[in-house]
Amino acid sequence: MNITADRHLVPVKPVQYHAFVCPSCGSGDIACNGVLFPGAHVLGDHRCNACGLDFLRDLPVGFSVDHPIAIGKTDGQLFNQSGAESWLYGPLLNAFKNRSDAPVKIERKVLRPSKRVIILDTIDFLYGHVLLKLYNAQHYIDNYPDHGVVVLLPRMFAWLEPKGCAEVWIVDVKLGQGQAWHTAINTFVQERLVEYDEVNMARGYAHPDFTRIDIERYTGIAPFKLQEFSTRSPHITFVARQDRLWFANGLAKFCSRAMGRLGMKGLAKMLFVSAQDRMIRRSMRAIKAAVPQCTFSVVGLAPKGGYGSLADDLRTTRMDEAMERTWCHAYAKSQLVVGVHGSNMLLPTALAAGCIEILPYDRHGNIVQDISVRWADRMQLFLYRFVGEFARPGEVARHAIGMLRNFDLYYRNKVTNTFGSDPYWTGKPRRNE
Numbered sequence: 001m002n003i004t005a006d007r008h009l010v011p012v013k014p015v016q017y018h019a020f021v022c023p024s025c026g027s028g029d030i031a032c033n034g035v036l037f038p039g040a041h042v043l044g045d046h047r048c049n050a051c052g053l054d055f056l057r058d059l060p061v062g063f064s065v066d067h068p069i070a071i072g073k074t075d076g077q078l079f080n081q082s083g084a085e086s087w088l089y090g091p092l093l094n095a096f097k098n099r100s101d102a103p104v105k106i107e108r109k110v111l112r113p114s115k116r117v118i119i120l121d122t123i124d125f126l127y128g129h130v131l132l133k134l135y136n137a138q139h140y141i142d143n144y145p146d147h148g149v150v151v152l153l154p155r156m157f158a159w160l161e162p163k164g165c166a167e168v169w170i171v172d173v174k175l176g177q178g179q180a181w182h183t184a185i186n187t188f189v190q191e192r193l194v195e196y197d198e199v200n201m202a203r204g205y206a207h208p209d210f211t212r213i214d215i216e217r218y219t220g221i222a223p224f225k226l227q228e229f230s231t232r233s234p235h236i237t238f239v240a241r242q243d244r245l246w247f248a249n250g251l252a253k254f255c256s257r258a259m260g261r262l263g264m265k266g267l268a269k270m271l272f273v274s275a276q277d278r279m280i281r282r283s284m285r286a287i288k289a290a291v292p293q294c295t296f297s298v299v300g301l302a303p304k305g306g307y308g309s310l311a312d313d314l315r316t317t318r319m320d321e322a323m324e325r326t327w328c329h330a331y332a333k334s335q336l337v338v339g340v341h342g343s344n345m346l347l348p349t350a351l352a353a354g355c356i357e358i359l360p361y362d363r364h365g366n367i368v369q370d371i372s373v374r375w376a377d378r379m380q381l382f383l384y385r386f387v388g389e390f391a392r393p394g395e396v397a398r399h400a401i402g403m404l405r406n407f408d409l410y411y412r413n414k415v416t417n418t419f420g421s422d423p424y425w426t427g428k429p430r431r432n433e
């Protein structure tokens with residue numbers, strides 16, 4: 001494979017990526033002086049030989065794939081020729097101007113030493129972004145056997161270390177600090193870079209095709225097998241976030257926000273979290289009335305209580321690796337997971353067979369971004385349901401009951417009795433052709 005022509009790799013060493021022109025004068029005569037790794041962004045260090053501008057430019061990886069920006073090194077001037085949105089460049093510009101020299105603990109695990117590496121930087125300030133970038137690891141592990149994959153991974157995701165990578169660099173950076181400029185991370189990476197003959201960056205695409213990803217290689221937990229949908233006892237897990245709520249109606253949502261602005265956030269949370277719990281319990285009871293053998297789990301970062309014998313209450317205020325795995329086991333035995341749109345749905349849908357998602361109107365543009373879509377045929381339409389943000393518990397229950405009752409017929413008609421093959425029935429992801 002001609003590695004320099006591979007669009008899924010961005011070269012760092014021995015040849016550095018320089019397929020662009022000077023952001024100030026447009027000259028293609030650009031000097032490359034190395035690559036910086038301050039955290040979520042990876043930046044080339046350049047000088048324009050024509051106009052003398054010293055600048056840093058985003059490598060097209062992670063969320064900068066389409067919108068790399070450049071920053072003047074002397075004055076912090078922003079060059080945003082590709083029209084990046086402010087949420088992309090604002091924090092980077094701010095980080096550049098407020099660089100932190102604070103020490104950062106980094107643990108280096110060498111599992112399979114290699115002189116030719118592909119680095120996947122998963123550092124980010126949003127939980128879902130880290131996870132989605134991490135999903136990229138498998139593609140590089142499977143398709144580049146002559147290279148070692150090195151994952152730069154925030155500590156809270158260390159439990160998802162993908163099987164088969166060459167090295168893992170576990171960084172003690174909290175999510176909220178994911179966008180900061182950490183001089184210590186760059187220093188650590190620079191010390192490593194000299195050890196390799198060839199270094200590339202993985203793209204870290206935001207939405208790799210999940211039907212090709214084997215989540216068990218990350219979690220160590222096998223996902224729900226589709227062929228067991230009807231033979232396994234029905235189980236549904238509700239994901240009950242307290243910071244993004246399922247509201248009964250527009251008035252409730254308005255009141256919650258207004259109370260928050262009036263300094264009554266605590267009271268609003270108490271009222272509307274209770275209301276959400278009532279709607280979840282009503283959904284469970286309605287499902288149970290139609291499918292009596294159905295059992296439930298409820299997960300979320302919250303104190304336990306209120307579900308009695310109705311559900312296995314797995315909520316906690318102290319998250320750790322054991323709890324992450326307990327939740328994953330609940331998803332993996334669930335025909336369905338139910339929850340409000342958000343990155344909190346990524347792991348549940350990676351392990352369960354299907355979902356019902358409450359999709360707020362202002363998130364319509366983000367539909368499916370938070371779903372780890374396991375199925376590539378018409379089962380997608382059957383297994384991934386979206387309801388409006390003020391959906392009634394009865395509507396959620398109707399979807400759940402219909403999915404549990406109609407699965408066999410739908411599958412037979414749409415997959416078995418067709419001219420296509422049945423590649424998804426094993427529950428294993430598709431192989432790369």
Ligand SMILES: [Zn+2]
Pocket residue numbers: 022023024025026027048049050051052053
């Ligand atoms: Zn120039």
